[in-house]
Amino acid sequence: MTWGLHVTLASRWLDPAETEALITPFMVLYAIHDALVKPMPAGPNTPSLAESWSVSKDGLTYEFVLRKLATFHNGDPVSADDVKFSFDRYKGAAAKLLKDKVREVQVVDARRVRFHLKEPWPDFMTFYGTSASGAAWIVPRKYVEKVGDDGFKKAPVGAGPYRVVSFTPGVELVMEAFDGYWRKTPSVKRLVFRSIPEEATRAAALKNGEVDIVYLLSGPIAEDVRRTPSLQLVPSQPPAVFWLEFLDQWDPKSPWHDRRVRLAASLAIDRQAVNQAETLGFSRPTGSIIPRAFEYALPFDPPPYDPRRAKQLLVEAGYPNGFDAGDFYPFPPYTSMGEAVAGYLQALGIRTRIQTMERATFLTAWREKKFRGLVMGITGAAGNAATRLEAYVTNGGIYAYGVVPEVEDLFQRQGREHDRARREALLHQIQKILHERVMHAPIYELAFIWGVGPRVEESGADLIRGHAYSAPYEDLRLRKQ
Amino acid sequence: MKGYILRRLGYSVISLFLLSVTIFLFVRVTGDPAVLLVEPGASKDDLEMIRQQFGLDQPLPVQYGSFITSLLRGDFGQSFYYRTPVLELYLSRLPHSLLLAGAAMVFSLVVGIPTGIIAAVRVNRWWDSVGKIFALLGLSMPSFWVGLLMILFFSVYLGWLPSSGSGTLLHLVMPAIALGWVFAAAHMRLTRSSMLEVLGSEYVKLARLKGLPEALVISKHAFKNALIPVLTLAGINLVIMVNVAVVVETVFAWPGVGRLLYEGIAFRDFPVVQATVLLGGAMIVIVNLLVDILYAVIDPRIRY
Numbered sequence: 001m002t003w004g005l006h007v008t009l010a011s012r013w014l015d016p017a018e019t020e021a022l023i024t025p026f027m028v029l030y031a032i033h034d035a036l037v038k039p040m041p042a043g044p045n046t047p048s049l050a051e052s053w054s055v056s057k058d059g060l061t062y063e064f065v066l067r068k069l070a071t072f073h074n075g076d077p078v079s080a081d082d083v084k085f086s087f088d089r090y091k092g093a094a095a096k097l098l099k100d101k102v103r104e105v106q107v108v109d110a111r112r113v114r115f116h117l118k119e120p121w122p123d124f125m126t127f128y129g130t131s132a133s134g135a136a137w138i139v140p141r142k143y144v145e146k147v148g149d150d151g152f153k154k155a156p157v158g159a160g161p162y163r164v165v166s167f168t169p170g171v172e173l174v175m176e177a178f179d180g181y182w183r184k185t186p187s188v189k190r191l192v193f194r195s196i197p198e199e200a201t202r203a204a205a206l207k208n209g210e211v212d213i214v215y216l217l218s219g220p221i222a223e224d225v226r227r228t229p230s231l232q233l234v235p236s237q238p239p240a241v242f243w244l245e246f247l248d249q250w251d252p253k254s255p256w257h258d259r260r261v262r263l264a265a266s267l268a269i270d271r272q273a274v275n276q277a278e279t280l281g282f283s284r285p286t287g288s289i290i291p292r293a294f295e296y297a298l299p300f301d302p303p304p305y306d307p308r309r310a311k312q313l314l315v316e317a318g319y320p321n322g323f324d325a326g327d328f329y330p331f332p333p334y335t336s337m338g339e340a341v342a343g344y345l346q347a348l349g350i351r352t353r354i355q356t357m358e359r360a361t362f363l364t365a366w367r368e369k370k371f372r373g374l375v376m377g378i379t380g381a382a383g384n385a386a387t388r389l390e391a392y393v394t395n396g397g398i399y400a401y402g403v404v405p406e407v408e409d410l411f412q413r414q415g416r417e418h419d420r421a422r423r424e425a426l427l428h429q430i431q432k433i434l435h436e437r438v439m440h441a442p443i444y445e446l447a448f449i450w451g452v453g454p455r456v457e458e459s460g461a462d463l464i465r466g467h468a469y470s471a472p473y474e475d476l477r478l479r480k481q
Numbered sequence: 482m483k484g485y486i487l488r489r490l491g492y493s494v495i496s497l498f499l500l501s502v503t504i505f506l507f508v509r510v511t512g513d514p515a516v517l518l519v520e521p522g523a524s525k526d527d528l529e530m531i532r533q534q535f536g537l538d539q540p541l542p543v544q545y546g547s548f549i550t551s552l553l554r555g556d557f558g559q560s561f562y563y564r565t566p567v568l569e570l571y572l573s574r575l576p577h578s579l580l581l582a583g584a585a586m587v588f589s590l591v592v593g594i595p596t597g598i599i600a601a602v603r604v605n606r607w608w609d610s611v612g613k614i615f616a617l618l619g620l621s622m623p624s625f626w627v628g629l630l631m632i633l634f635f636s637v638y639l640g641w642l643p644s645s646g647s648g649t650l651l652h653l654v655m656p657a658i659a660l661g662w663v664f665a666a667a668h669m670r671l672t673r674s675s676m677l678e679v680l681g682s683e684y685v686k687l688a689r690l691k692g693l694p695e696a697l698v699i700s701k702h703a704f705k706n707a708l709i710p711v712l713t714l715a716g717i718n719l720v721i722m723v724n725v726a727v728v729v730e731t732v733f734a735w736p737g738v739g740r741l742l743y744e745g746i747a748f749r750d751f752p753v754v755q756a757t758v759l760l761g762g763a764m765i766v767i768v769n770l771l772v773d774i775l776y777a778v779i780d781p782r783i784r785y
Contacts, residue, residue, distance in 0.1 A: 008744050012564040020531070021523035091534070093519065096526045153565065169563050169570060170744065171647075171736040196645050196734045197744075204632045204644040331521075360512025360749050363521060381520035391524070398525050 001456065001478060002192040003470070004202040006216035009195050011169045014156040015149070016086065019134025021093035021381060023238060026131050027469040031175055031191060033158035035136040036064050036083060037129035040472060041463045044295065045129040048183075049078050049138055049159060053129075059120030059418050062128075066111040070182045072140045073163040080113040085141035087115075094133040120418050123386065126295070131467070132382040161186045161474040171195060186474040203451060206231060212453040212478075213470060222280055222449050230454040234461045235282035235447035238468035239291035240380030242334075244269070244341065244441035245392075247371055248326075250402030255323050259438055263303075264313035266441035268348040270305040274340050275444050282447035289392065289442050290431060293466035296385035296424050298431040302442070310348050322349020326373035329366070332359040338376045341443070367398050378446065380468070385427045386414060393434060407433055455479055482777065489773050493766045500762045501552070504755050505545055513537075514561050514749035535561055535751075548755070557759075558752035562744065567756040570741060575723075577647060578737035581730070582722035584653050585661035590715060593665040594708075597672025601707075602699060604677060612669060619666025628659040628732040645734035656733040660726050664718050671714055675707040720768050724761040 005027075012018040013025040016033050029035075037053055040046035047053060050064040070078040084105045090098070101121050106114040117124060128136050143157045156164055161183070162175035173193040177186040194211065196202040202214040203221045207228060217225055217233065226233045246262050248254035255261045271285035286292070287300030314322065325345070330338020335356050342352045352374060357365070365371055377399070381388065391397045393404070394411045407430050414426035434440065448468045452459050458477040460470035470476060515531040532538045536547065551558055557567040600612030635655060636644035643652050679685060680703050688698045727739035734740075738757055745753030 008562070008748075010563050012562075015564075018564060021519035021527045023520070091530070093523065093527050096530055097524065150565065168736065169565060169573070170741065171734075194646060194734070197740075198645075198732050198734070200629050201632060201645045201732055201734060204637050208636050208640060208644050210643055210645075358512065360514065360517050363516035364513045366521075367516065377521070379521040381523055396525075398528075399521070 001188045001190070001213070001476060002194060002211040004196040004205045004211040004214040005193055006197065006199070006202065006214075007195065008170045008197065009167075009173055009193060011153045011167070014164070014167065015153050016134040016137030016139060017089050017091055017149075019092035019137070021132075023131055023380060023382060023468050025134065026467070026471075028173065028193070029134065029137055029160070030469075030471040031160055031162040031473045032156055032164060033137045033139070033160045034070070034078075035129070035134075036066075036138065037125070037136055039130055039464050039467060041465075041475075044465075045125050055125075059122070060117050062115040062117075062124060063108075064113050064115075066113070067182055068111070070159055071180050072143070072159045073157045073178055073180075074140065074143060075180075076140050076142060077110075078138055078140075078159050079110050080107040081110075082138050082141050083107075083113045085144070086138045087135055089139075089144070090133075090135045092134045094127045095135070098127055098133065098135055122415075122418055122420075122423060123384065126384045126387065130382055132387065161472070162191055165190075181474060183472075184474050187477045188473070191473065206451045206453055209453065212456050213459055214451045215448070215469065217449045217451050218279065222451070225451045226280065232452050233280070233282070234450045234452050234459060235279075236450065236461045236468050237284070237293065237445060237466065238380045238448050239293050239382065239466045240378055240446040240448075241286060241289050241291055242331075242337070242376065242378045242443040242446060243289045244443065245375040245377050245399075245401075246440070247373060247375060247401050249439070255317070255319060255325070258317045260313040260317040261319065262438040262441065264310040264317070264348060265345055265350060266303045266438055267306045267310040267313070268350075269303075269341055269344045269441060269443065271302050271443055272305070274337060277340060278334075278337050279444075279447050279449060282449055283444040284447070285444045286442045287435065288431060289434070289440050290385045290388050291445055291466065294383070294385050294388060296427040298385075298428040300431075300435050300442075302444070307348065314349060319349070322351060325350045325352045327355045327371070328352035328374045328376070329355050329357070329362065329371055330376040331378045332357060332362050334376065334378070341376060369401060376443075380446075382466075385431065386411070389427070389430060393430070393439065404433065404437065404439070485777055486774055489770055493770050496766050497759070497763060501549065501755070501759055502545070504758045505548060505751075506541075508749065508751045508754045509541065509544075512749055514751065517748055518561070552759075557756040560745075560750055560753050562748045562750045562753070567752045570753065571738065571756055571760060574736055574738045574741045577735060578723045578726060578730075578739065580653065581656055581660060581726055581735060581737055582719055584657035585664065585722055585726075586715060586719050588657050588661035589664035589668050589718070590711075592661070593668025594672050594711065596665075597669040597711075598676055598699065598704065598707075600669065600673045601676030601680060609673075612673065616666040616670050619662050619669070622662070623728075624659050624663060625728045625732050627662055628655065628729055631655045631659060632732075645732075647736055652733075652735075656726075656729050656735050659732070660722060660729045664722065667718070668711055668715065672707065672711050675710050676703060679703045679707040717768070720764050723764070 007024055013028040016029055019025045034049050036050040037045050038048050049070050051067045053064045055062050084107050087105050101117055102115055103118045104116045108114055127133050140157055144152050161178055161181040163178045165174040165176050167173050175191045177189045179185050199221055203225055205211045206214045225231050246256040249256040275281055275283045285302035287302045290297045292299045328342050338354055342354055392399050393407055395403050395408055410426050410430045414423050417423040455478050457479045460476050464471050515528045518531055519527055560567050596612050600609045603609055632644045635642040642654055646652055685703050688702045726737055727743045730737045730740035731743050742757040
């Protein structure tokens with residue numbers, strides 16, 4: 001089975017120790033490597049190389065028991081020593097956080113390992129056992145010590161369902177099924193990942209039968225694939241939400257300070273129409289900035305498209321003729337979507353100027369709080385409701401322009417709460433406050449659109465909730481010829 | 482002569498030094514690479530850690546000092562995106578770029594020179610008009626558009642050629658044409674004007690007066706002399722092709738230096754951009770240096 005990837009294959013994705021706070025490396029990790037615990041069709045913290053895991057009553061110790069049959073591609077058994085080694089050498093996303101919180105990794109015996117925390121931390125498994133980090137993905141200690149870090153990236157040995165046959169950085173990764181994989185022998189014998197950065201070329205390769213699956217199609221190209229009888233469009237649902245951020249709401253002199261104005265803007269957006277135009281209707285309009293798939297999420301229905309009520313609210317707020325809202329910064333490269341949203345605001349009388357910029361510049365300026373006006377943001381960072389909220393609505397949030405004291409208090413309390421139900425209640429309360437105050441105008445949960453060719457019987461789309469790519473690879477199937 | 486060569490060599494070193502400073506500073510004003518390596522919403526700690534790993538938390542003079550001292554040892558640094566040595570990446574891509582540039586050059590000469598000769602010999606007749614239209618199209622149609630049209634026609638519609646990638650001669654056909662097209666037009670124009678100039682010269686008139694067949698006059702007397710400026714341009718174009726194939730390599734997923742540069746820019750992979758620009762610049766500086774020296778050898782009057 002061959003994929004046409006929208007991204008450039010990076011060598012660092014072959015080594016779990018370098019997993020950054022991105023979902024993309026997991027596209028490769030799920031094939032070559034395996035984790036103690038990872039998101040699987042059964043749930044977000046499904047035991048994998050560990051056959052079970054448990055947490056002590058005081059919340060200070062997490063114990064993992066390894067599977068007997070799990071081996072690396074070179075035949076070495078996966079041991080507790082490899083688990084400790086992998087954690088110690090890990091330097092990717094959340095590495096500092098995990099190492100600050102973990103006092104010691106104790107190898108109890110060959111198949112048993114304990115993580116002792118300095119203090120109870122309810123999010124340990126969110127960071128250790130999901131795609132929020134790559135810390136739980138295990139590499140063979142002996143082999144890594146023998147070949148070194150650079151050697152490992154050139155010829156990685158993992159415990160996943162596929163072993164690497166060849167890798168040309170940036171170009172192609174070829175893998176073959178590993179018969180010794182503990183979960184099952186993969187049905188598809190050979191996987192090929194090919195980087196094809198140009199969307200039109202990816203679609204051509206799919207139509208031509210050169211590849212079986214392509215990622216990231218949009219607009220007219222996706223429409224063309226949909227019209228081709230032998231191909232199908234498949235949406236996966238990563239935890240990525242678009243929303244309108246009212247940056248000036250913290251300024252009492254700004255019209256955005258008035259909840260009625262924010263609500264008016266939210267009601268003026270026809271989310272379904274934007275969805276249809278941008279993602280062929282595959283995205284899911286939402287009323288929350290927290291993805292539905294996240295733990296502790298409190299889903300809200302998308303606000304209805306009600307321009308009449310929006311106008312009425314604006315009149316009530318004292319802006320019968322609308323107002324000049326300044327700059328509007330759509331997240332690059334979603335300019336056309338930003339223009340559509342700005343068009344709805346314009347129809348209401350809220351006049352904005354679209355400011356487009358390159359992605360790195362945009363993110364830096366947003367983070368350094370140099371923007372005024374409106375931002376149309378999106379993030380697909382892994383985690384749970386708490387980790388998502390932290391970045392945007394709390395004192396420590398790198399994109400938070402202001403904070404509601406009540407929200408901050410609740411956020412601090414949930415961080416200390418060990419009882420899951422009580423923590424969930426606190427996080428739900430925060431989301432209710434954000435919703436009631438209309439702190440954001442959520443738009444939709446983005447669909448990540450794939451094109452799938454005629455040979456594919458099971459593409460792996462959305463088998464794992466919130467995962468953007470094909471997985472688990474051992475479950476994929478090609479049609480019998 | 483020795484002084485002249487040393488002076489030119491000195492100028493070349495200064496050019497490369499200025500290029501290194503310029504590219505070092507320019508890539509750094511374009512944004513923070515750390516934010517592109519994580520999801521928006523990643524924690525401060527994660528961003529800080531990436532900056533520390535790349536040395537971006539150091540003051541600019543310290544970063545430049547480290548860059549230049551490594552460079553003098555032949556070390557272009559580690560790619561931020563790939564986490565492998567940049568020189569290794571560059572050298573793995575260079576053969577693909579040379580192959581593509583070579584094939585595009587052959588295409589551009591095979592198409593450009595004969596059409597230029599025919600246009601000159603049949604000047605102001607319909608063949609010349611066809612040649613002019615060809616040159617106009619070649620110079621005005623962007624290579625990515627030519628590339629996409631070819632993919633649609635030859636890959637999707639006819640199914641004759643693979644749409645992208647590398648590995649076989651078939652993979653090379655469309656990228657070489659897409660890249661060579663614009664250069665073919667340029668070579669055609671130069672061949673035409675050069676041939677017209679030569680065909681009007683005294684010795685060609687003499688050859689005709691001697692009663693030599695027209696084919697022999699054109700092929701033996703005119704063509705050889707008209708070819709000199711075309712080949713000079715082709716030599717320079719070959720270096721340019723290696724370095725400007727960014728768009729074509731991206732459209733066809735061709736694993737060359739151009740695509741590496743494109744990725745480097747897209748991901749703010751400073752070491753990759755620095756290395757590809759510097760090595761590309763070094764190629765041009767070296768070619769210019771050799772040309773300067775050759776001029777001086779050929780014509781002793783030349784002493785700039």
